[in-house]
Amino acid sequence: MSIREKGYHRWDGRLEERRRGWKPIARLGIRLAFKRKHFKFAFSLSFLPAFVFLAGIYLSERLQDFEGIVRKGAMPLRVVPGYFLSYLTADFVLFMTVVLLIFCAAGLVADDLKHNALQLYFARPLAKRDYVLGKAAVVMFFVLLLTLVPGLLLVVFKIVFSGSFGLLRDHPGLPLAIVVYSAAAAVFFASYSLLLSSLSRNRRTASFLIFGIYVFSDMLAEILRGIFRTPYVGLVSVKTNLKLAAAPLFGTKPVLEVPSVYAFVVLAAVVAAGAWVMNRRIRGVTIIK
Amino acid sequence: MTPVIQTRKLSKWYGNILGLSEVSLEIGPGITGLLGPNGAGKSTLMKLLTGQLKPSLGRVLLAGEGVWNNPALFRRIGYCPEHDSFYEDTTGRQFLDGLLRLHGFGAAEAARRTESALRLVEIWGDENRLIRGYSRGMRQRLKVAQALAHDPEILILDEPLNGLDPLGKRKIIRLIKELKAGNRTILVSSHVLPEVEALTRDIRLLHQGKIIAAGDIHDIRDLIDAHPHVVALRCDRPRKLAARLMEEPHVLKVHFGPDGLLTLETDNRDLFFGGLPALVVELDLEIEEITSPDDNLQAVFDYLVGK
Amino acid sequence: MSAGKTVDIELKDIAYSYGPIEALRGVSLSLGAGATGLLGPNGAGKSTLLRILLGFLEPDSGEGRVLGYDIRFERDDIRRRVGYMPEDDCLLPGMDAVTFTSYLGELAGMPRQEAMKRAHDVLFYVGLGEARYRFLETYSAGMKQRLKLAQALVHDPPLLFLDEPTANLDPRGRTDILELIADIAAKKDIRVLISSHILSDIESVCSQAVILNKGRVAALGRLADLRQPNFNLFEMRVKGGSGKFLKDLTGLGCRVEETEDGLLRVFMPVGLDRKKVFRLAAEDRTQIRHFLPSRTSLEDLFAQSVGVEG
Numbered sequence: 001m002s003i004r005e006k007g008y009h010r011w012d013g014r015l016e017e018r019r020r021g022w023k024p025i026a027r028l029g030i031r032l033a034f035k036r037k038h039f040k041f042a043f044s045l046s047f048l049p050a051f052v053f054l055a056g057i058y059l060s061e062r063l064q065d066f067e068g069i070v071r072k073g074a075m076p077l078r079v080v081p082g083y084f085l086s087y088l089t090a091d092f093v094l095f096m097t098v099v100l101l102i103f104c105a106a107g108l109v110a111d112d113l114k115h116n117a118l119q120l121y122f123a124r125p126l127a128k129r130d131y132v133l134g135k136a137a138v139v140m141f142f143v144l145l146l147t148l149v150p151g152l153l154l155v156v157f158k159i160v161f162s163g164s165f166g167l168l169r170d171h172p173g174l175p176l177a178i179v180v181y182s183a184a185a186a187v188f189f190a191s192y193s194l195l196l197s198s199l200s201r202n203r204r205t206a207s208f209l210i211f212g213i214y215v216f217s218d219m220l221a222e223i224l225r226g227i228f229r230t231p232y233v234g235l236v237s238v239k240t241n242l243k244l245a246a247a248p249l250f251g252t253k254p255v256l257e258v259p260s261v262y263a264f265v266v267l268a269a270v271v272a273a274g275a276w277v278m279n280r281r282i283r284g285v286t287i288i289k
Numbered sequence: 290m291t292p293v294i295q296t297r298k299l300s301k302w303y304g305n306i307l308g309l310s311e312v313s314l315e316i317g318p319g320i321t322g323l324l325g326p327n328g329a330g331k332s333t334l335m336k337l338l339t340g341q342l343k344p345s346l347g348r349v350l351l352a353g354e355g356v357w358n359n360p361a362l363f364r365r366i367g368y369c370p371e372h373d374s375f376y377e378d379t380t381g382r383q384f385l386d387g388l389l390r391l392h393g394f395g396a397a398e399a400a401r402r403t404e405s406a407l408r409l410v411e412i413w414g415d416e417n418r419l420i421r422g423y424s425r426g427m428r429q430r431l432k433v434a435q436a437l438a439h440d441p442e443i444l445i446l447d448e449p450l451n452g453l454d455p456l457g458k459r460k461i462i463r464l465i466k467e468l469k470a471g472n473r474t475i476l477v478s479s480h481v482l483p484e485v486e487a488l489t490r491d492i493r494l495l496h497q498g499k500i501i502a503a504g505d506i507h508d509i510r511d512l513i514d515a516h517p518h519v520v521a522l523r524c525d526r527p528r529k530l531a532a533r534l535m536e537e538p539h540v541l542k543v544h545f546g547p548d549g550l551l552t553l554e555t556d557n558r559d560l561f562f563g564g565l566p567a568l569v570v571e572l573d574l575e576i577e578e579i580t581s582p583d584d585n586l587q588a589v590f591d592y593l594v595g596k
Numbered sequence: 597m598s599a600g601k602t603v604d605i606e607l608k609d610i611a612y613s614y615g616p617i618e619a620l621r622g623v624s625l626s627l628g629a630g631a632t633g634l635l636g637p638n639g640a641g642k643s644t645l646l647r648i649l650l651g652f653l654e655p656d657s658g659e660g661r662v663l664g665y666d667i668r669f670e671r672d673d674i675r676r677r678v679g680y681m682p683e684d685d686c687l688l689p690g691m692d693a694v695t696f697t698s699y700l701g702e703l704a705g706m707p708r709q710e711a712m713k714r715a716h717d718v719l720f721y722v723g724l725g726e727a728r729y730r731f732l733e734t735y736s737a738g739m740k741q742r743l744k745l746a747q748a749l750v751h752d753p754p755l756l757f758l759d760e761p762t763a764n765l766d767p768r769g770r771t772d773i774l775e776l777i778a779d780i781a782a783k784k785d786i787r788v789l790i791s792s793h794i795l796s797d798i799e800s801v802c803s804q805a806v807i808l809n810k811g812r813v814a815a816l817g818r819l820a821d822l823r824q825p826n827f828n829l830f831e832m833r834v835k836g837g838s839g840k841f842l843k844d845l846t847g848l849g850c851r852v853e854e855t856e857d858g859l860l861r862v863f864m865p866v867g868l869d870r871k872k873v874f875r876l877a878a879e880d881r882t883q884i885r886h887f888l889p890s891r892t893s894l895e896d897l898f899a900q901s902v903g904v905e906g
Binding site for chain 2: 635637638763764770870875884888889895
Binding site: 115 | 650652673676678680684685688691705707714717721747751752779780783786
């Protein structure tokens with residue numbers, strides 16, 4: 001016979017000494033994103049382009065079946081690296097990525113700042129890089145889900161539909177290009193959104209900045225191009241920078257007559273700014289009250 | 290003499306949320322403590338008393354006049370709100386000076402009163418700093434200063450001690466006690482019961498929108514029949530004493546604590562304490578201490594509000 | 597581990613400045629078993645000290661060990677074993693209390709399933725059992741305070757830092773939290789360090805106290821020692837009788853002062869038999885309702901330590 005007395009009870013488990021502190025942070029961030037209103041709708045919608053491009057691959061292989069429908073002299077659809085690039089940097093895909101960022105990334109740091117939660121994190125055996133990495137992993141998860149996963153699957157389906165490895169034989173670097181681009185985009189979007197999320201203590205402001213800067217930088221570039229008539233103003237636009245930087249990876253012609261290296265520099269600058277601001281904001285909260 | 294603060298069946302609802310329900314109060318000059326758990330209606334009552342809210346039912350009379358929509362009366366009231374509401378980018382001095390000008394004082398008079406009020410709460414010295422840079426204690430003291438700068442006869446102070454360190458509290462408690470001397474009527478709310486006890490024995494206890502106790506703490510305690518009085522004794526032979534006390538019908542319970550403390554419950558304190566000295570002499574006991582652990586505000590609060 | 601003898605916090609000459617402002621100027625102390633109150637006026641360095649103990653701040657000079665770990669080089673080991681309840685409101689929005697508590701347990705190094713199990717236990721313990729599936733944004737001030745205690749306890753730390761644990765609570769919430777803290781502190785191998793502005797809270801749960809003033813330790817020791825009873829000075833409250841009692845007391849050689857709320861302060865001459873006092877009371881039919889050797893109150897002790905006249 002025994003009783004459990006009222007009062008405080010000890011926990012007899014053992015704490016893990018060596019562990020990756022960023023993992024629970026990333027897991028919770030992803031779970032919370034799915035709990036947000038309308039997120040699942042936006043999430044499903046963002047896979048639409050992948051299916052369209054999949055259909056494109058199917059059609060390109062079965063073009064002869066549709067000869068009756070397709071007008072004579074229509075350009076046949078050619079599935080080359082440029083095809084994958086145009087999926088990865090499609091306006092709609094990039095746009096939906098930014099929309100998903102609003103759900104999953106805007107509050108990542110802003111909420112913690114608003115609710116004084118940083119001291120809860122750092123009262124635990126957690127390094128600053130665990131925190132940043134955990135938060136960034138949330139963003140990267142969604143970005144990779146929209147770039148890397150469909151990109152590689154499209155390659156696989158191309159091989160399946162054509163029944164040959166012709167694509168890989170002609171372009172052996174393609175899978176690597178997809179991986180590198182996806183990784184770069186993930187790092188960029190993580191820095192971009194964490195930077196903006198940590199600037200504000202308000203999730204809405206952060207959402208507005210994430211969406212606004214993406215859209216308005218593009219509009220601004222268009223306006224400036226009308227005024228200055230130089231392709232270099234395209235470097236103002238987030239979208240154009242991504243497209244410019246991706247082109248050499250896939251060996252295609254850039255959208256603008258601007259060396260890609262400039263785009264790389266702009267993107268790298270955003271990443272650096274993100275790292276710098278995060279470092280300062282987190283320091284600012286844990287150290288000085 | 291009519292009480293300075295008087296309410297009659299005062300009730301207040303916010304939509305369908307109860308604020309106060311049929312509160313009839315009479316408060317005279319001196320310090321009165323206003324207590325109650327969160328959501329009991331303390332701040333609502335204070336806002337009604339200062340004319341910031343319109344009662345749903347009932348009336349508030351201050352010095353015999355209705356307070357709602359009676360700005361002439363506001364000059365005689367000082368109010369210290371619970372929450373901070375400052376213009377953060379003004380200095381403490383500008384803030385207070387501005388408020389005094391709003392009260393209708395001339396520039397010279399306002400400046401003089403600003404200085405004396407800020408000196409009183411010991412902010413003079415930091416008067417030209419922006420409020421944004423004030424510590425929590427300074428903000429609290431500035432709120433008290435603005436409540437009394439125009440020398441009102443009625444002071445309504447909502448949690449004036451909140452956020453102050455022990456020294457700050459001691460100073461404000463002393464200040465409030467000094468203000469009492471000028472025949473002012475001071476109503477103070479606080480969540481920290483020992484602090485209320487340090488200020489006054491006259492309390493009003495609000496619970497669920499109603500006044501459930503009013504008067505002197507010890508008198509209120511005597512009225513609570515449901516809980517017998519607890520007396521704690523420490524002496525050289527507690528069991529000897531307890532054996533004799535158990536013969537008395539008014540002793541209901543005897544308990545021996547782990548450290549030799551004898552705790553008794555009695556339903557008649559006068560009989561108990563009346564007989565005790567003779568018993569001590571008769572049994573030749575060495576008494577070390579006699580205390581009443583539940584004759585304090587905390588006990589009154591727990592018994593009436595329920596834990 | 598033999599409780600009681602181990603020193604849990606040991607600091608030597610810790611100094612810290614925020615730019616030109618010296619927050620701590622050479623703090624040395626060692627704290628052992630039980631609950632310790634950390635007191636001091638605003639700006640005395642209490643929060644800075646807690647932050648240094650947690651490794652949020654690196655001291656400019658001096659050294660220290662918490663639970664045997666160096667505060668400069670073994671921060672993770674310290675944080676793993678410390679539960680910290682911050683002063684300000686803090687939570688993570690968009691989740692319920694179970695998710696919140698188990699998440700913070702995981703971050704402390706608990707395995708995931710264990711953290712989940714333990715989260716329920718501590719939430720029940722702090723009295724949030726019924727509310728544990730509610731969203732944190734809907735919590736009242738009192739519930740947030742309990743939640744902060746729950747997250748500090750979830751990984752069962754042997755050392756707890758509680759910063760103003762009863763701030764913004766109503767009297768009921770305050771006694772509830774204090775009872776929980778007292779219960780935890782009664783476990784013999786858990787130490788608690790409580791920073792508070794409310795001296796009566798410290799008096800009710802702490803066995804020892806540290807008083808900081810202007811970045812230095814102004815007093816340190818067991819409350820019982822710091823507040824030695826004065827057997828020549830008694831506090832008394834009397835009722836009834838003809839008033840002859842007071843006169844007779846003076847006749848015994850006592851000096852009697854009466855405070856404004858009716859408390860008698862009776863200075864007894866050395867060697868006076870206390871029974872004589874009760875004999876007088878019995879003769880005069882005076883009730884002695886309160887009889888207590890006077891101790892320095894914590895408030896007086898505080899005022900003395902920080903150099904302010906009573």
